[in-house]
Structures are given as C-alpha cells and as structure tokens.
Amino acid sequence: MxxxxxxxxxxxxxxxxxxxxxxxxxxxxxxxxxxxxxxxLEAMWIMLKGAVGSIKGWGYVLYYAxxxxxxxxxxxxxxxxxxxxxxxEGQAYFAGLGAAIVGLSxxxxxxxxxxxxxxxxxxxxxxxxxxxxxxxxxxxxSHIVITTIMFNFxxxxxxxxxxxxxxxxxGKMAVESREITGAYxxxxxxxxxxxxxxxxxxxxxxxxxxxxxxxxxxVWYLLWRTKLGxxxxxxxxxxxxAIYAGIKPDRIIIIAMAISGGLAGLMAVNEVLGVQHxxxxxxxxxxGFVGIAVALMGRSHPVGIVxxxxxxxxxxxGGAELSxxxxxxxxxxxxxxxxxxxxxxxxxEYAFRPTLAAIFANVED
Amino acid sequence: xxxxxxPEILASTIxxxxxxxxxxxxxxxxxxxxxxDIGLExxxxxxxxxxxxxxxxxxxxxxxMVFAILVSLGLALVHGYASINQRGNQVVSGVAINMMAAxxxxxxxxxxxxxxGRTPALPGSARFLPIDLPGSAVLADVPLLGAIATIISGHxxxxxxxILLVPLTAWxxxxxxxxxxxxxxxxxxxxxxxxxxxxxxxxxxxVIIAGILCGVAGAFLSTSLSASFVRDMTxxxxxxxxxxxxxxxxxxxxxxxxxxxxGFLQASGNYLQGVHLGGVEVPVQFINxxxxxxxxxxxxxxxxxxxxxxxxxxxxxxxx
Numbered sequence: 001m002x003x004x005x006x007x008x009x010x011x012x013x014x015x016x017x018x019x020x021x022x023x024x025x026x027x028x029x030x031x032x033x034x035x036x037x038x039x040x041l042e043a044m045w046i047m048l049k050g051a052v053g054s055i056k057g058w059g060y061v062l063y064y065a066x067x068x069x070x071x072x073x074x075x076x077x078x079x080x081x082x083x084x085x086x087x088x089e090g091q092a093y094f095a096g097l098g099a100a101i102v103g104l105s106x107x108x109x110x111x112x113x114x115x116x117x118x119x120x121x122x123x124x125x126x127x128x129x130x131x132x133x134x135x136x137x138x139x140x141x142s143h144i145v146i147t148t149i150m151f152n153f154x155x156x157x158x159x160x161x162x163x164x165x166x167x168x169x170x171g172k173m174a175v176e177s178r179e180i181t182g183a184y185x186x187x188x189x190x191x192x193x194x195x196x197x198x199x200x201x202x203x204x205x206x207x208x209x210x211x212x213x214x215x216x217x218x219v220w221y222l223l224w225r226t227k228l229g230x231x232x233x234x235x236x237x238x239x240x241x242a243i244y245a246g247i248k249p250d251r252i253i254i255i256a257m258a259i260s261g262g263l264a265g266l267m268a269v270n271e272v273l274g275v276q277h278x279x280x281x282x283x284x285x286x287x288g289f290v291g292i293a294v295a296l297m298g299r300s301h302p303v304g305i306v307x308x309x310x311x312x313x314x315x316x317x318g319g320a321e322l323s324x325x326x327x328x329x330x331x332x333x334x335x336x337x338x339x340x341x342x343x344x345x346x347x348x349e350y351a352f353r354p355t356l357a358a359i360f361a362n363v364e365d
Numbered sequence: 366x367x368x369x370x371x372p373e374i375l376a377s378t379i380x381x382x383x384x385x386x387x388x389x390x391x392x393x394x395x396x397x398x399x400x401x402d403i404g405l406e407x408x409x410x411x412x413x414x415x416x417x418x419x420x421x422x423x424x425x426x427x428x429x430m431v432f433a434i435l436v437s438l439g440l441a442l443v444h445g446y447a448s449i450n451q452r453g454n455q456v457v458s459g460v461a462i463n464m465m466a467a468x469x470x471x472x473x474x475x476x477x478x479x480x481x482g483r484t485p486a487l488p489g490s491a492r493f494l495p496i497d498l499p500g501s502a503v504l505a506d507v508p509l510l511g512a513i514a515t516i517i518s519g520h521x522x523x524x525x526x527x528i529l530l531v532p533l534t535a536w537x538x539x540x541x542x543x544x545x546x547x548x549x550x551x552x553x554x555x556x557x558x559x560x561x562x563x564x565x566x567x568x569x570x571x572v573i574i575a576g577i578l579c580g581v582a583g584a585f586l587s588t589s590l591s592a593s594f595v596r597d598m599t600x601x602x603x604x605x606x607x608x609x610x611x612x613x614x615x616x617x618x619x620x621x622x623x624x625x626x627x628g629f630l631q632a633s634g635n636y637l638q639g640v641h642l643g644g645v646e647v648p649v650q651f652i653n654x655x656x657x658x659x660x661x662x663x664x665x666x667x668x669x670x671x672x673x674x675x676x677x678x679x680x681x682x683x684x685x
Contacts, residue, residue, distance in 0.1 A: 032469065032472065035473075036472065036473070036476045037476070084454075084456050084457075086403075086456070086460065136661070136664070136665045140664075140665040140666050140667075141666070142661070142664035142665050142666075143664065143673070145403070145456050146607065146608075146611060146660070146664060147661055147664060149403075149604055149607070150604075150608060150657040150658075150660050150661045151657075151661070153601060153604065153654060153657040154654045154657050154658055154661070157650040157651070157653045157654035158650065158654065160650050161648050161650035161651070165648070289460070289464065292457075292460055296457065328475070328476050329472070330471060330472055330475045330481075330482065332467070332468045332471040332472050332475075332482070333468065333472050334468070335464050335465075335467055335468030335471075336464070336465055336468030336469050336472060337468075338464050338468070339461045339462070339463070339464030339465030339466075339467075339468060340461070340465060342457060342460055342461035342464060343443070343447070343458065343461035343462075343465065346453070346454060346457035346458070346460075346461065347447035347448070347451065347453035347454055347455075347457045347458035347461055348446075348447055348451050348453055348458075349451075349453060350451065350453075351451050
C-alpha cells in the first residue's frame with residue numbers, strides 16, 4: 001500500500017492514538033500516586049470496584065456521566081463550528097436560574113406540566129448565557145474564549161447575589177432556594193417507591209439520564225443529518241469557503257453557541273431538578289470544565305462523548321471511594337487526571353503521531 | 366462613604382494589584398510573542414503552593430521564591446512545548462495547566478502537610494514582610510503627607526520590585542533588539558523567520574519570562590499577602606490579569622493602570638461590604654463582577670478598541 005508520507009490508517013488515527021494518549025495521561029497520574037506513596041494499581045482497583053462493583057456505584061457513575069454528556073456535547077457542538085466554548089460552567093450555572101424560577105413559581109401546577117417547562121427554561125437560560133458571547137464574537141469580533149471566561153465570572157457573581165437576595169427564604173442561613181417540590185418525581189428512588197413499591201438503592205440517578213440519551217441522538221442528527229449541522233461543520237472547517245457556499249458564518253456562530261449553551265444548560269436539569277431539588281451555590285461544581293476533557297477525549301463525536309463521559313463518571317465515583325479508602329489520595333486527584341487528559345489528548349494530541357507514522361512506514365516497507 | 370478609609374483602601378489596592386500586575390506582565394510577554402496564555406492562573410497557583418511549601422520546610426521566604434519560580438517555569442515549559450514544538454491548541458494547553466495545578470497543589474499539600482491541602486502557617490521570618498520606608502513613621506500624623514505615607518510605605522520588597530518591572534517591560538519591548546524582535550514574532554513570524562531569526566527560540570524566551578513572573582506572583586500570594594497556601598487561593602486572579610491585559614491593549618503602562626483599577630475594585634469590594642452609597646446599597650457581587658463586565662464591554666468595542674497581536678494563538682509552521 002503506497003501511503004503518502006505521514007499518512008496513517010484510519011483506525012490508528014481515531015483508535016490507537018487517542019488510546020495511547022489516554023494511557024500516557026493515566027501513566028503520569030499513576031506516577032503522581034506513586035510519589036504520594038501509594039500503589040497506583042491498588043488505587044485503580046479500588047476505584048474500579050467502587051464505581052462498577054455495585055448497583056449503587058453504577059447509579060453514581062451514570063449520574064456523573066449524565067452531567068458530563070451534557071457539558072461534553074456543549075463543548076463539541078461549539079468545536080464543530082470552530083469555537084472554543086470555555087463557558088459551559090457558567091452556562092450550566094445560569095441555567096439553574098431558569099429551572100428554579102419555573103420550578104418554584106409554577107409549583108401549583110401538576111408535574112407533567114411543570115417539569116417540561118422547567119427543562120425548557122434551563123435550555124433557554126443556558127442558551128442565552130452562550131448567545132451573548134456568540135453574538136459578540138459574530139457581530140463585534142470579541143474573542144469567544146475570553147468572553148466565555150468572563151461570563152463564567154459574571155455569572156458566578158450574579159448567581160451569588162440572586163440566590164442570596166432573591167431565592168433564600170427569609171430567616172434561613174443556608175444560601176440556597178427553598179425546595180422545588182414538584183421535582184422529586186424525577187428521582188428513580190421516588191418513582192420506585194410511588195409507582196412500584198420497591199425500595200431502590202439511594203443514588204442521585206434520575207430521569208435526566210434519558211434526557212442525556214436524547215441529547216446525544218439530537219446532536220448526532222443535528223450535525224450529520226441536517227442542513228444546519230452541515231453549515232455548522234462547514235463554518236468550523238473553513239469560514240471563508242463557507243461564505244462561498246452561501247453560508248453566513250455570523251449567523252451560524254450565534255446559533256451554534258446558543259445550541260452549545262442550551263446543552264450545557266441541561267446539566268441544571270440533572271442537578272437542580274433531578275438531584276438537589278433546589279438552587280444551590282456552585283452546583284455546577286466544575287462539570288463545565290470536565291466537558292472540555294470529555295469533548296477532546298470523545299473526539300467531538302456523540303458516541304465518543306458517551307464513552308468519555310462514562311469514563312469520567314467512573315473516575316469521579318471511583319475517586320470518591322478511593323478517598324475514603326486511602327485518605328492520602330484526595331478527590332482532587334481527579335482534577336489532576338482531568339488536566340492530564342486535556343493536555344495529552346488535546347494540546348499534545350499529535351505528539352506521538354510522527355513516531356507511529358515512522359513505525360508504520362517501516363512495517364509496510 | 367467614609368473618606369477616612371480611603372488611604373487604607375488605596376494601600377490595599379496596591380497590595381491586591383501586585384499579583385495582577387505580575388501575571389498581567391507575564392501574559393503581556395507571552396502574548397506579544399504570539400503565545401496565548403490561559404494558564405496564568407494555574408502557574409500562579411502552583412507557584413503559590415510551591416512557595417508556601419518550600420518556605421515552611423526551609424523556613425525561608427527566599428527559598429520559597431526559588432521553588433515558586435522553578436515550578437511555574439516547569440509549567441511554562443510544558444505550555445511552550447505544547448504550543449511551539451507540538452503546535453497544539455494553546456487554549457487547550459492552558460486549560461490543562463490550570464487543572465493540573467489546581468489538583469496537584471491540593472493532592473501534594475494533603476500528603477505532605479496533612480491539613481486538607483493547606484500548608485502550615487508561616488512565621489514572619491519565612492515571609493516577605495512589609496518594609497516601612499524611611500521617614501514614613503515621622504509623617505504619620507501630618508495631614509495629607511501622612512495619608513500618602515500610609516499608601517506608599519509598608520509594602521513588601523516584591524511590591525516595590527513589581528512597580529519597577531513595569532517601566533522595565535515597557536522599555537525592553539519598545540527599545541531593545543530583543544523586545545522589537547519579540548513583538549515582530551507576535552505580529553508576523555514569517556518575516557522574522559525570513560530574517561534568519563529563530564521563531565521558536567524567541568517564543569520560548571517569552572514563555573520563560575512569563576513563567577518567572579507568574580512564579581513571583583504566586584510567591585507573593587502565599588508568602589507575603591497571606592501566610593500559607595489554601596486551596597484555589599488565586600481565586601481567578603489569573604483570568605482577571607488576562608482581562609486587564611486586554612483592557613490595556615497589550616501594553617505595559619496601561620496594564621499597570623488596568624491592574625490598579627481592578628485592584629481598587631477588589632479592595633473597595635472588601636471594605637464596602639454592606640455599605641450604602643448615597644442611599645443605594647451596592648451589592649458587593651456587582652463590584653466583584655465589574656472587571657469582567659468592563660472587559661466584555663471593551664472587547665465588544667463599545668468603549669475604544671483593543672487589538673491583540675496579529676499572530677497570537679496561531680502556531681507557526683515553517684514550510685508554508
């Protein structure tokens with residue numbers, strides 16, 4: 001087979017290289033564990049057992065993965081339009097506002113009406129918080145990376161103010177809203193008790209996980225089966241060429257950002273409606289940034305994102321168990337792994353490509 | 366508003382501006398050479414941890430400073446390798462550095478000091494303490510001059526050095542051969558390459574300067590402004606410095622003023638908790654978000670225009 005110089009079989013590019021990069025990221029993480037004075041293999045075993053060794057563990061893995069699927073899809077849709085949306089964290093946080101406003105103000109209505117409206121509000125609020133940076137990028141030329149970072153901080157300050165001054169019930173110390181009573185129905189545990197009379201293990205897993213499946217299919221269909229998706233990918237690949245194809249990049253940038261923000265906003269459904277049943281400070285808890293790692297690892301493809309989100313779900317749940325078993329390894333180890341994954345699978349994506357290309361060239365000769 | 370607090374607030378402004386100015390200058394050097402640096406926050410945080418840990422172990426602020434610079438430099442070189450040699454996405458690399466720093470500092474701190482990621486409180490001898498400028502005590506009771514003395518005296522050595530770094534940076538970028546080449550490489554690397562000057566080497570030098578400056582900024586946070594490292598102690602200062610850099614249009618003197626403005630907002634936010642201004646209560650959260658809001662408005666071109674170096678963020682490929 002006469003390959004051009006530096007060309008590699010597809011399975012190497014989309015299979016071997018990402019796996020190799022992941023392996024090296026985990027290897028470095030293992031080194032850190034070794035430096036701390038613990039056994040990396042033992043640590044890995046505890047993590048695996050804690051995550052997938054019980055039904056409860058699986059519940060947590062899937063619950064975390066739900067969050068990461070939303071934020072990962074959000075980052076990837078923007079990626080496809082050539083935009084780097086670092087603001088998923090802020091968009092998810094701001095979306096909580098929509099979920100809480102609808103959930104609290106319409107709680108006199110039955111849940112089959114309130115819940116869909118609250119979900120819609122989450123999407124709209126998340127979309128709005130990304131639409132502004134998108135608009136500013138398209139119409140005013142402000143760099144999306146900087147604007148979305150700034151919007152994370154603006155959103156964080158705004159939410160502290162709103163939760164503290166608007167949502168906190170008078171006389172309550174904890175800075176959080178009152179309970180969204182209509183949202184309890186989302187929890188699997190509650191459904192099991194009410195409709196089937198069975199007692200399920202107590203995990204945060206809730207109906208939102210199905211919403212994540214829908215979102216995955218939606219993004220795949222949108223990007224590869226619709227005109228808009230084609231336009232998004234065209235603008236991402238080459239904005240100048242897109243203009244010649246009759247596509248307006250400005251319009252696409254704004255729409256892609258709004259979709260991205262709406263997807264990030266769905267995370268608020270999982271947290272505010274599905275798990276906490278109230279609006280809390282900092283409920284996004286860094287999931288917006290995990291979305292970056294998930295999107296890079298999943299190669300911005302919905303299927304890849306599901307796998308990457310599951311892996312990070314496993315790391316989060318396993319990491320929690322690990323920090324119980326080995327107090328020396330705190331949960332912050334997961335943040336280190338996240339950073340390493342982003343470094344090796346994102347910034348150093350092609351570091352090993354030339355070496356592999358050379359190996360393959362030799363093999364074929 | 367109580368104006369007797371003003372000298373205090375201004376002195377606090379200077380203290381809070383120091384890490385911003387250092388990080389902002391770091392970003393300035395890096396981005397002027399064409400390397401976007403989202404990782405200011407992470408480098409500063411890692412350096413703050415290294416400084417506090419080393420200062421606690423060796424009981425010396427200066428040894429702490431050395432470790433802070435080394436650690437920050439290490440991360441800067443990772444960023445340099447990813448952006449210059451590997452031509453990776455510079456924003457992605459910066460995000461990775463921020464996460465690795467935030468995680469590693471707490472994990473290692475937890476292992477070494479067993480205080481949940483904190484480092485032990487440093488005694489005065491292992492910190493950079495305020496220096497009272499000669500004569501400031503004498504002036505304390507003189508009107509106006511006393512207030513000025515309160516503002517400009519009683520800062521640490523790092524603060525005074527930082528103030529000197531601003532004119533130094535401005536001069537180096539505008540007047541020296543190195544500075545001119547560095548700026549050229551951030552605008553048009555192909556031209557610099559054609560002239561037979563190494564683009565990679567120049568960019569590495571810029572990244573190294575950024576690393577050193579972030580190291581000093583981190584050491585200031587944990588061994589001068591406070592007496593230990595605590596989790597996430599940079600609290601977004603790296604991003605605020607980035608905002609200041611944009612605000613200043615990637616220029617050294619305006620960077621100083623932008624950082625002083627943001628520092629003033631931080632300081633007044635701290636002092637004005639729950640204070641009413643002219644009958645209207647200004648929520649402290651709105652003061653906190655002002656630097657970011659102003660940056661967005663500026664970036665959108667509603668108040669003036671801020672133009673980044675032309676080649677910033679674009680990896681340089683020779684064979685084109």
